[in-house]
Amino acid sequence: xxxxxxxxxxxxxxxxxxxxxxxxxxxxxxxxxxxxxxxxxxxxxxxxxxxxxxxxxxxxxxxxxxxxxxxxxxxxxxxxxxxxxxxxxxxxxxxxxxxxxxxxxxxxxxxxxxxxxxxxxxxxxxxxxxxxxxxxxxxxxxxxxxxxxxxxxxxxxxxxxxxxxxxxxxxxxxxxxxxxxxxxxxxxxxxxxxxxxxxxxxxxxxxxxxxxxxxxxxxxxxxxxxxxxxxxxxxxxxxxxxxxxxxxxxxxxxxxxxxxxxxxxxxxxxxxxxxxxxxxxxxxxxxxxxxxxxxxxxxxxxxxxxxxxxxxxxxxxxxxxxxxxxxxxxxxxxxxxxxxxxxxxxxxxxxxxxxxxxxxxxxxxxxxxxxxxxxxxxxxxxxxxxxxx
Amino acid sequence: xxxxxxxxxxxxxxxxxxxxxxxxxxxxxxxxxxxxxxxxxxxxxxxxxxxxxxxxxxxxxxxxxxxxxxxxxxxxxxxxxxxxxxxxxxxxxx
Numbered sequence: 058x059x060x061x062x063x064x065x066x067x068x069x070x071x072x073x074x075x076x077x078x079x080x081x082x083x084x085x086x087x088x089x090x091x092x093x094x095x096x097x098x099x100x101x102x103x104x105x106x107x108x109x110x111x112x113x114x115x116x117x118x119x120x121x122x123x124x125x126x127x128x129x130x131x132x133x134x135x136x137x138x139x140x141x142x143x144x145x146x147x148x149x150x151x152x153x154x155x156x157x158x159x160x161x162x163x164x165x166x167x168x169x170x171x172x173x174x175x176x177x178x179x180x181x182x183x184x185x186x187x188x189x190x191x192x193x194x195x196x197x198x199x200x201x202x203x204x205x206x207x208x209x210x211x212x213x214x215x216x217x218x219x220x221x222x223x224x225x226x227x228x229x230x231x232x233x234x235x236x237x238x239x240x241x242x243x244x245x246x247x248x249x250x251x252x253x254x255x256x257x258x259x260x261x262x263x264x265x266x267x268x269x270x271x272x273x274x275x276x277x278x279x280x281x282x283x284x285x286x287x288x289x290x291x292x293x294x295x296x297x298x299x300x301x302x303x304x305x306x307x308x309x310x311x312x313x314x315x316x317x318x319x320x321x322x323x324x325x326x327x328x329x330x331x332x333x334x335x336x337x338x339x340x341x342x343x344x345x346x347x348x349x350x351x352x353x354x355x356x357x358x359x360x361x362x363x364x365x366x367x368x369x370x371x372x373x374x375x376x377x378x379x380x381x382x383x384x385x386x387x388x389x390x391x392x393x394x395x396x397x398x399x400x401x402x403x404x405x406x407x408x409x410x411x412x413x414x415x416x417x418x419x420x421x422x423x424x425x426x427x428x429x430x431x432x433x434x435x436x437x438x439x440x441x442x443x444x445x446x
Numbered sequence: 447x448x449x450x451x452x453x454x455x456x457x458x459x460x461x462x463x464x465x466x467x468x469x470x471x472x473x474x475x476x477x478x479x480x481x482x483x484x485x486x487x488x489x490x491x492x493x494x495x496x497x498x499x500x501x502x503x504x505x506x507x508x509x510x511x512x513x514x515x516x517x518x519x520x521x522x523x524x525x526x527x528x529x530x531x532x533x534x535x536x537x538x539x540x
Binding site for chain 1: 448450459468
């Protein structure tokens with residue numbers, strides 16, 4: 058039985074300011090849906106202005122205290138720094154008028170970053186997420202130019218530059234199970250990055266997803282050892298699973314039972330659900346809604362958006378019977394797709410997720426306990442096995 | 447240890463008496479238990495209403511620690527900032 062999640066007004070948008078990219082990553086979900094080529098390459102001024110108008114309308118209508126915008130692509134920096142500055146300035150004006158604070162963020166391949174961009178990010182407090190797959194010999198396997206050239210050196214240079222500025226910075230990598238996670242961690246720590254994520258490669262039942270269980274079990278061991286005496290290494294996917302196993306909340310939409318309620322705005326102003334669902338095939342996220350005809354909150358009446366939300370909360374029979382129902386939540390929704398059943402499947406990574414969570418649960422049981430000032434501490438495992446009379 | 451839920455934890459804490467807390471000898475795990483401890487406090491408060499990341503209780507609203515829209519999105523990652531601040535309540539239309 059799906060749990061009731063109270064819907065709150067939309068206060069977060071994933072905004073595609075560019076539908077094209079300047080590099081050619083072989084695992085990219087975005088270009089798996091060829092319909093993106095029918096979209097304008099870049100968001101126009103008219104679309105940008107209409108978007109801001111709709112955002113302010115939403116803020117006023119619901120008295121929102123905060124609004125988050127993730128600038129995305131393709132490669133969002135193709136939109137140009139002047140457009141970023143203009144958007145950030147307009148958000149400031151909206152903030153002054155409404156009292157709503159904005160959280161702006163960008164996810165980028167980092168290739169185009171220069172001093173002008175750094176100034177923009179720092180001046181407007183824009184969070185920057187860099188996509189980087191660890192050391193060069195792993196990163197350059199998939200993340201290359203259209204001519205097949207390497208991109209790691211440029212990305213590393215951008216990372217180092219951003220680290221010298223007052224910019225909130227994060228790093229996202231994609232798992233490559235042919236390599237030990239220690240290779241990722243050692244590299245990131247070596248370049249001064251102590252908080253990052255390593256995501257599952259995007260795959261559905263129509264693909265042949267790699268086995269990633271051992272990678273993440275090893276990654277958990279690395280995280281656990283690093284954080285024994287003090288918290289000094291943050292790996293979001295690991296911490297999200299731990300949180301779920303302990304009764305807490307995942308920090309990632311990729312694991313944990315919760316609704317999928319993303320609203321994506323495309324370069325032409327059309328409104329769609331989660332963009333990664335494009336791995337399900339051409340036109341799989343298409344709707345008839347647009348910011349030129351619809352208010353932002355209207356997305357909740359859009360059938361495809363509702364179907365996505367429904368699918369995220371109504372899991373397969375296998376998931377419903379699983380001990381990791383809450384912690385896993387069926388994994389990441391796009392990974393549940395099959396042509397035969399749509400999203401009515403467990404994750405294509407189900408076996409891996411089960412193995413990973415079993416491993417972590419076993420380890421946590423030895424290190425989580427009930428503590429009372431006047432009694433010896435009791436491990437959670439013992440507390441459950443031998444309840445006090 | 448089976449996967450924990452707030453109900454299981456609440457029961458265990460009650461059974462072990464007032465003053466019992468949940469903790470870990472691993473500092474990383476113990477940090478993550480901070481959110482669980484907050485949730486347990488909300489769980490015990492009949493007036494607390496959980497709106498996903500927001501908790502309303504005692505006449506105030508809080509955005510839950512370590513949970514914000516940007517970090518939650520798989521497509522983005524930024525270090526979560528402390529979020530235990532008091533927010534104005536949602537106005538009309540919610």
